[in-house]
Amino acid sequence: MQKNNNKLGWLFASPYLIFTALFFLLPLFWSLWLAFTDWNMISPNIKFVGLSNFIKAIKEPAVQSAFFVTYKFLIIFVPIALFLSLGVALLVNSLPKFKGMFMVAFFLPYLSSGVVTALIVKGLTSSNGPLSNFIENTFHVKVDWFSNPTIAILLISFMIAWKMAGYYGLILISGLQNIQPEIYESAKLDGTTPWQRFWKITFPLLYPAFFTVTILAVGISFGIFTEVYQLTGGGPDFATNTWQMEIYSQAFVNLNSGYASAIALMSSIITFASIGVIRKLLEMWGRKNGWQ
Amino acid sequence: MNLRKIVIGSAIVLAGVGGLTACGKSGNNASKDGKTTITFWAATNPTQYKFWQNMAKDYEKANPDITIKVSQMKESPTSEATIQAAIASNTQPTMSENISRSFAAQLADSKAIIPLQKEKGFEDLVNKRNMSKTMKNWEFSGGNEYVFPIYVNPMMFAWNTVELKKLGFDKSPTTYSEVEAVAKKMKEENSKKVIWQSPNLTNTTGYQRWFDFFLLYNAASNGSQFVSNNEYKANSKSLSQVYGFMSDLSKVGALNTDKTESPFEKGLSLASATGSWNFPYWHESFPKLQYGKTYDITMPPAPDGTDKSNIKTFADSKGIVVYSKATKKEKEAAVDFMEYVFKDSKNDLAWMKTTSLTPATENATSNKEFKEYFDKNPVMKKYADAVPDAIPAMDNSKYSEIQQAFSEKAWVPVVNGKMNAADAVKETEKSVNNILGK
Numbered sequence: 126m127q128k129n130n131n132k133l134g135w136l137f138a139s140p141y142l143i144f145t146a147l148f149f150l151l152p153l154f155w156s157l158w159l160a161f162t163d164w165n166m167i168s169p170n171i172k173f174v175g176l177s178n179f180i181k182a183i184k185e186p187a188v189q190s191a192f193f194v195t196y197k198f199l200i201i202f203v204p205i206a207l208f209l210s211l212g213v214a215l216l217v218n219s220l221p222k223f224k225g226m227f228m229v230a231f232f233l234p235y236l237s238s239g240v241v242t243a244l245i246v247k248g249l250t251s252s253n254g255p256l257s258n259f260i261e262n263t264f265h266v267k268v269d270w271f272s273n274p275t276i277a278i279l280l281i282s283f284m285i286a287w288k289m290a291g292y293y294g295l296i297l298i299s300g301l302q303n304i305q306p307e308i309y310e311s312a313k314l315d316g317t318t319p320w321q322r323f324w325k326i327t328f329p330l331l332y333p334a335f336f337t338v339t340i341l342a343v344g345i346s347f348g349i350f351t352e353v354y355q356l357t358g359g360g361p362d363f364a365t366n367t368w369q370m371e372i373y374s375q376a377f378v379n380l381n382s383g384y385a386s387a388i389a390l391m392s393s394i395i396t397f398a399s400i401g402v403i404r405k406l407l408e409m410w411g412r413k414n415g416w417q
Numbered sequence: 418m419n420l421r422k423i424v425i426g427s428a429i430v431l432a433g434v435g436g437l438t439a440c441g442k443s444g445n446n447a448s449k450d451g452k453t454t455i456t457f458w459a460a461t462n463p464t465q466y467k468f469w470q471n472m473a474k475d476y477e478k479a480n481p482d483i484t485i486k487v488s489q490m491k492e493s494p495t496s497e498a499t500i501q502a503a504i505a506s507n508t509q510p511t512m513s514e515n516i517s518r519s520f521a522a523q524l525a526d527s528k529a530i531i532p533l534q535k536e537k538g539f540e541d542l543v544n545k546r547n548m549s550k551t552m553k554n555w556e557f558s559g560g561n562e563y564v565f566p567i568y569v570n571p572m573m574f575a576w577n578t579v580e581l582k583k584l585g586f587d588k589s590p591t592t593y594s595e596v597e598a599v600a601k602k603m604k605e606e607n608s609k610k611v612i613w614q615s616p617n618l619t620n621t622t623g624y625q626r627w628f629d630f631f632l633l634y635n636a637a638s639n640g641s642q643f644v645s646n647n648e649y650k651a652n653s654k655s656l657s658q659v660y661g662f663m664s665d666l667s668k669v670g671a672l673n674t675d676k677t678e679s680p681f682e683k684g685l686s687l688a689s690a691t692g693s694w695n696f697p698y699w700h701e702s703f704p705k706l707q708y709g710k711t712y713d714i715t716m717p718p719a720p721d722g723t724d725k726s727n728i729k730t731f732a733d734s735k736g737i738v739v740y741s742k743a744t745k746k747e748k749e750a751a752v753d754f755m756e757y758v759f760k761d762s763k764n765d766l767a768w769m770k771t772t773s774l775t776p777a778t779e780n781a782t783s784n785k786e787f788k789e790y791f792d793k794n795p796v797m798k799k800y801a802d803a804v805p806d807a808i809p810a811m812d813n814s815k816y817s818e819i820q821q822a823f824s825e826k827a828w829v830p831v832v833n834g835k836m837n838a839a840d841a842v843k844e845t846e847k848s849v850n851n852i853l854g855k
Binding site: 166167272361376 | 502
């Protein structure tokens, strides 16, 4: 019986395994090999260049920028995304009726194309766009949306957070609905304020959902591309350049496939390491608060 | 053998087979039953695809032994990357269009395309189509001709003549001092407008320099090489003049690099560097823009004292290449197809009508075939006139990195008013030589 179940399990898992082997493992090994060559995928001559692609990448200002800019996005985007998604979850959860309908409404941006969102923001923030005109006419301030790196990173972070808030909110709502109403009732009888109930009951009990959302948001920070590509192209002066933007430029604009693969591998290692560290920190915080 | 081993084994075999298939599959069809089949990749633009489909149908009627399979090139993520992937997986077509001189240099460096002048009938085609001067501009280091240019879009300057008249200028400025005089007058009148507004002026992506720097450099240097034979060859005097001009405009606030929707079309800037592909869009979205009434087209501004009858500009130009992997018969069929299409100026006219891109022929303006079209579209005549004076992109496989490097180190700092012309010239040479490994 055990053996039959194993066979059936493997049979059902096989499409995924084959898909993974074809579209993840094979490209991964190929990329590993490419990273140590100078191949541009056109030339008949392929030269093994050892670690020189990696050394070049470490010295390159564009790659150094990608490294730091990604952490800037992480520091700005993750809190905004958590705050917005928690707001969505609390708001929808508190509704007496039509929770499903409102949740779908908040979820819709997640289904929209990043390109479309970026184009809308581009139109709104262009120097003769409605948002810029409104700010200039009302407050007599001219905002350099994308010439100022800080504003550009903030704006892109908000855009992605807006897009993801519905999805993350959905995860947080399921966490909220797992909290027994009796806990709130007894806390109310003890005379607690709503603020105290949020910090002492809701927030700690949402830990598993927060854990998931934080890790997902951190992952997104390392994969930002579409919005940057559409709005800033990584500029000004690489101030919004991300790993994905740099890999794209090297692989598909400069056609330096070997070098781009080296950057991709470096970014993967840094991404895994960073997510690992953040995960450990979150687990430590969870254990401190009674979560195993 | 248990099922686990079968599944893992199958996955590995499938992955291997997938890889080998990708390496071994051919995009070409060898001759079958005496018939030759060639594959042609058209640009992603639907109008160009339609043109080539029609041409292939006509050609097949006249040549029943040859079949041409026309398909649209994918632009995901870029058309260059699509060709790169096709070559890597050995699935490249027999021939494709939409190839710039710079990308052709990359392909030629890797021996992926053939020198066309060695093919029978090619030189004859160049003569028949009246494009000897254009081909001279397209010649690669070593004297080879890897690309047959289909269209040459000279990049020109559009000037808002209504605004110029308001400022007291009856003619569009063509020299640096004339442009600076307009800028000065604008500032005296506290105008919020600028001479040139484009966020791409400070975009460091290499190809963006085709639409600003190279217009000015070619105009200032009479089309001098920037990089040739893998050597930095830029004319320092002209380079200094170009940077000086942009620096002066920046200092007086006549440049704007904010992200703006259609600044020239909406009257926010007085000038715009533009190709002929913009006119159908202007006609549809900005019908008030009318050539000869509200705007004028000129060659790029040049330093004072430059011979105005011989100003050069940048050619946004692309053409056809034939891939090395094609068999002898397929190469012959490819060149024969090109000859069939371009020996007849009616097809060039059809091309221009369909795509609004200026064909690479030098006699369009004197050719009776085009007269009716140019009478209806006088602005296109201006572009066709400039075809022989339009210089295509550099023939260096590292063009993208070269153009990105000097954009970062010199062009963008100058546009932002943070670097003077003398330093920019030094930085340009240093950054380009760094990429060239000198």
